[in-house]
Amino acid sequence: MPKMICTKCQVGFRPEKNGVFVAEMFEDNQKIYAVWHADLWKCPVCGIEVVAGFGNNPIKEHYQGDLESMIAKIKEKGGTVIYDRESAMRKREFNEHFEKEWRKFIHYENQRA
Numbered sequence: 001m002p003k004m005i006c007t008k009c010q011v012g013f014r015p016e017k018n019g020v021f022v023a024e025m026f027e028d029n030q031k032i033y034a035v036w037h038a039d040l041w042k043c044p045v046c047g048i049e050v051v052a053g054f055g056n057n058p059i060k061e062h063y064q065g066d067l068e069s070m071i072a073k074i075k076e077k078g079g080t081v082i083y084d085r086e087s088a089m090r091k092r093e094f095n096e097h098f099e100k101e102w103r104k105f106i107h108y109e110n111q112r113a
Contacts, residue, residue, distance in 0.1 A: 004052060009045035016042035020080040022051060023071055024058070029085050032067035034058035040080065051082055 004013040022036040039053040060067060071081055 002052075004041060004050060006043035006046060006048060008048070009043055011043065011045055013041040013050060014044050016040045016049060017080055020051065020082055021059075021071070021074050022054070022082050022084055023067070024084040026062070032062065032071065034061045035067055035070060038082075040082070 005011065006013060017040040020038055020040045022038050023032045024034045024036060025031070026033045036058050037055050038051050041050045041052055042048070060070060074081055
């Protein structure tokens with residue numbers, strides 16, 4: 001596990017809770033894509049939290065069954081669930097970047113013709 005430092009406080013993160021569950025969402029943020037096992041870390045000074053130490057593979061993926069029920073059971077048993085909703089943002093950023101680069105390419109090709 002790499003060492004993690006809080007850039008604001010300049011101290012190392014400390015383990016807050018081992019064995020949290022991360023629900024990675026589909027791009028539309030409506031359904032769960034995969035469930036991961038990871039650890040929750042916290043800065044002892046400012047309290048910012050980071051999830052790290054993911055397993056090599058998800059515990060379960062969308063095609064393997066009802067992930068919403070799995071998450072509900074984890075919560076019923078007192079487990080910690082954290083949602084990863086960044087996929088939609090990454091896709092939007094990629095699409096915007098791709099469109100910008102594509103326009104540059106088309107402009108360049110038109111200049112060459």
